[in-house]
Amino acid sequence: MYIYDSIQKTKCHFEPIRANEASLYVCGPTVYDNAHLGHARSSLAFDLLSRSLEAHGYRVTMAKNFTDIDDKIIKKVEQTGQTMEEITDFYIDRYLKEMALLGVKRATIEPKATQSLHAIEEMIQTLLDKDIAYLISSGDVYFDTSKDASYGSISHRVSDEESQSRVAHTSQKRNPKDFALWKACKGSEDICFDTAFSSGRPGWHIECSAMIEKHFEAKDGYSIDIHGGGADLLFPHHENEAAQSRCSTGHEVAKYWMHNGFVQIDGEKMSKSLGNSFFLKDALEIYDAEVLRYYLNSVHYRNDFNFSEVELQTSKKRLDKLYRLKKRISPTSASSANKVFKKALLDAMGDDLNISIALAKIDEMVALGNDGLDSNPKDKALKKELYANIEMIDTLLGFGGREPFSYFQIGVDEQLKAQIETLLEERNEAKKAKDFVRSDAIRDRLHTLGVAIMDTPNGTVWEKS
RNA sequence: GGAGCCAUCGCCAAGUUGGUAAGGCCGUAGAUUGCAAAUCUGCUAUUCACCAGUUCGAGUCUGGUUGGCUCCUCCA
Numbered sequence: 001m002y003i004y005d006s007i008q009k010t011k012c013h014f015e016p017i018r019a020n021e022a023s024l025y026v027c028g029p030t031v032y033d034n035a036h037l038g039h040a041r042s043s044l045a046f047d048l049l050s051r052s053l054e055a056h057g058y059r060v061t062m063a064k065n066f067t068d069i070d071d072k073i074i075k076k077v078e079q080t081g082q083t084m085e086e087i088t089d090f091y092i093d094r095y096l097k098e099m100a101l102l103g104v105k106r107a108t109i110e111p112k113a114t115q116s117l118h119a120i121e122e123m124i125q126t127l128l129d130k131d132i133a134y135l136i137s138s139g140d141v142y143f144d145t146s147k148d149a150s151y152g153s154i155s156h157r158v159s160d161e162e163s164q165s166r167v168a169h170t171s172q173k174r175n176p177k178d179f180a181l182w183k184a185c186k187g188s189e190d191i192c193f194d195t196a197f198s199s200g201r202p203g204w205h206i207e208c209s210a211m212i213e214k215h216f217e218a219k220d221g222y223s224i225d226i227h228g229g230g231a232d233l234l235f236p237h238h239e240n241e242a243a244q245s246r247c248s249t250g251h252e253v254a255k256y257w258m259h260n261g262f263v264q265i266d267g268e269k270m271s272k273s274l275g276n277s278f279f280l281k282d283a284l285e286i287y288d289a290e291v292l293r294y295y296l297n298s299v300h301y302r303n304d305f306n307f308s309e310v311e312l313q314t315s316k317k318r319l320d321k322l323y324r325l326k327k328r329i330s331p332t333s334a335s336s337a338n339k340v341f342k343k344a345l346l347d348a349m350g351d352d353l354n355i356s357i358a359l360a361k362i363d364e365m366v367a368l369g370n371d372g373l374d375s376n377p378k379d380k381a382l383k384k385e386l387y388a389n390i391e392m393i394d395t396l397l398g399f400g401g402r403e404p405f406s407y408f409q410i411g412v413d414e415q416l417k418a419q420i421e422t423l424l425e426e427r428n429e430a431k432k433a434k435d436f437v438r439s440d441a442i443r444d445r446l447h448t449l450g451v452a453i454m455d456t457p458n459g460t461v462w463e464k465s
Numbered sequence: 466g467g468a469g470c471c472a473u474c475g476c477c478a479a480g481u482u483g484g485u486a487a488g489g490c491c492g493u494a495g496a497u498u499g500c501a502a503a504u505c506u507g508c509u510a511u512u513c514a515c516c517a518g519u520u521c522g523a524g525u526c527u528g529g530u531u532g533g534c535u536c537c538u539c540c541a
Contacts, residue, residue: 002481009469011481029541042541072539157468157537204539230541235468237540260541261470267533271540298489299478304471304534311477314490321489324503356479360488370504374497436499443501454503461503 001056001350003049003226004302005256006234007154011352014053017219017255022058024050025212025254026107027229027237030067031091032076035098036277037296037307038230038263038270044293045260045301045353046228047104047398052349055396064107065211066092068114069201074191084191088112098280101289102296103398111211113202119210120202121195124181126248128197136172139184139198145177148243154257155235179240181206205240209253218251227254231261231302232269261304263296270307278307288410291316294399301353318363319399320408320463325366326390327404327461328373335384337392341365345396358397365389377457408463420451424460427453 001014016022026046029039046062053060068088077084096106113120124141127133132147145151180203185192192199202210216223223245229238238257245253262269265276283292295315299305341361348357369386372379394401409417423442430439446453452465 027541030539036541038541040541045541070539155468155536228541231470232536232540235536236538262535262541264534269535269540273539302470303478306477308477311490314477318489321504328504351481354479356488360479363488367505371506374505431499434499440500452502455498455501456503463503 001053001058002352003256003258004352006231006259007156007257012256014225014256016058016225017222020058022053022060022226023216023224024053024060024062024226024228025208025216025224026062026064026227027208027233028064028066028110029091029095030070030072031088031095032070032073033091033272034279034281035091035095036263036270036272036279037283038277039095040099040102040280040283040292041263041296041301041305042228042230042260043099043104044102044297046258048297048301048349048353048355049226049228049258050105051396051398052353055346056350061109061216062107063109063111063211063215065208066095066110066112067204067207068092068112069191070113070204077191078189088114094281098284101284102280102293103290109215111215113207113211116207116211116214117193117202119214120206123206123210123213123244123248124202125196127181127244130247132247133181134174135197138172139182139200140180141182141197142173142178143181143240143244143247144174145179145243146175148247150246151177151243152239154239154242157235157239179203179205179236181244205237206244208237208241209244209248212245212253213249218249221251222255223249223251223253225254226256226258228258228260231259234259258301260301264304264306267306269304287312288316290399290402290407291319294319297355297397298359300355318359321366322362322390322393322400323402323404323407325369325386326400327408328370329383329386330404332380332383332387334388334391335381337388338365338385341389342392345392349396355397362393410464412464416449420446420449420462424453424462428460 002011003014004010005012014022024046026042029035046064050060050062066088069084073084073087076082076087080087100106124133127143128135128141131144133141133143135141182195182198182200183203184198184200191201193201212223227238242253245251264270265278268274268276270276270278291312295312296305298315344361345358348354348361351357369382369389372382376382390400393399412420423446427439427442430436430442443453446462450465451462453460453462
């Protein structure tokens with residue numbers, strides 16, 4: 001299996017630090033607000049990675065954290081009067097539910113910053129003991145970037161002069177690039193945790209380093225195989241994380257780094273600061289979750305993704321075709337997937353998750369399947385193989401797993417269903433009587449109800465259009 | 466100001482070591498159908514933003530130009 005490493009900037013053959021195992025850590029959300037499509041894409045991208053690794057025979061251990069202590073959360077506590085836990089529990093719960101709807105598998109480990117404070121304190125203390133970190137009078141602890149010779153190796157950032165930096169300098173910092181490991185409490189209302197060095201809370205970067213150390217055992221100079229996250233985290237977050245880990249543990253945190261591209265709206269990055277967020281909860285109200293999954297995963301994970309309603313509908317059409325085939329072969333059971341097809345899918349996904357090739361192979365498989373059924377509608381062996389193919393797609397890519405008849409009847413209640421059935425019966429009678437004016441009128445009527453019908457040798461079937 | 470990414474058919478989008486442009490949507494012709502829909506088949510980029518170079522040969526490599534995006538500040 002090949003993956004693209006953002007540090008080496010090249011596609012690499014994946015060689016895990018432990019044979020047949022793959023350890024993954026993905027930066028999760030800061031839980032102070034609803035998840036948007038960007039969070040979904042990142043989640044979906046690494047879900048695809050995890051599934052692909054498993055399909056290629058690796059036992060995957062994936063950790064995805066929740067940042068549940070942060071300035072923005074504290075601000076929300078002040079604004080709403082709710083406790084920090086009330087806020088973070090609410091958004092974590094919602095995040096997990098929404099990701100579940102999108103078919104994202106749960107991570108093996110889901111650590112929270114507030115549950116990792118001991119590990120965080122230990123790591124900071126180690127860095128203080130080594131004089132790589134330093135405490136200033138306010139109680140803040142900073143990381144001395146000049147002590148890490150490899151600082152900059154992640155983002156390939158040349159150490160430009162401070163004049164270029166847009167960061168406001170704290171006078172007590174040794175170097176402009178030094179970053180906070182620990183932020184001391186500012187007032188009585190602040191949410192603080194006591195440590196040997198000061199009462200305060202962790203900086204943003206330290207939690208990931210500490211959690212990885214806590215949950216993974218290093219081997220051959222690396223703590224984990226793959227570290228993932230959004231492309232915006234490459235600097236400073238991952239640079240700083242790598243530095244902290246390297247300096248406190250003496251080995252590198254990750255062997256490979258993978259970063260997903262952004263979801264854009266009208267060609268611009270979707271972000272809270274731009275105010276152009278498309279929240280998942282809203283998207284899930286108007287679009288089918290499975291279609292959304294297919295769509296968000298239909299563009300290679302490293303490319304930026306410009307959200308478009310038209311393209312989402314195109315994705316739906318492609319998914320519909322898969323389900324029409326599934327409907328056509330139902331009911332049946334799975335034998336084993338077509339070997340050529342299976343290999344093609346695995347090869348595509350094994351090539352740094354080349355989803356475009358994978359989807360093309362699926363379209364091809366569907367066309368071939370329909371063709372086969374056109375010439376021999378009762379080919380049971382073919383039906384079973386096709387069913388196995390679709391099951392395989394569901395396992396590897398996370399779509400196609402639903403019961404096909406209900407897929408085409410999303411949002412149709414029992415009353416409408418009964419009405420449709422009655423109209424179809426009337427139309428059949430009209431057809432038998434060769435009263436095509438009447439049968440076409442009924443078809444138009446169904447069309448206005450948002451129902452498309454198809455006459456097949458086995459009778460008339462309908463879909464919600 | 467510094468660093469980086471990207472530019473392929475009307476739209477979306479593949480394209481490891483350079484070797485003669487996947488796939489989907491749309492459109493179109495046909496098979497099928499009472500007509501449709503669904504399904505199948507055919508057609509649909511001499512060309513990869515532009516200019517120059519390397520090469521027998523470049524979408525793929527080098528240099529430049531133009532345009533778009535991202536990071537350097539919280540961010541998936």
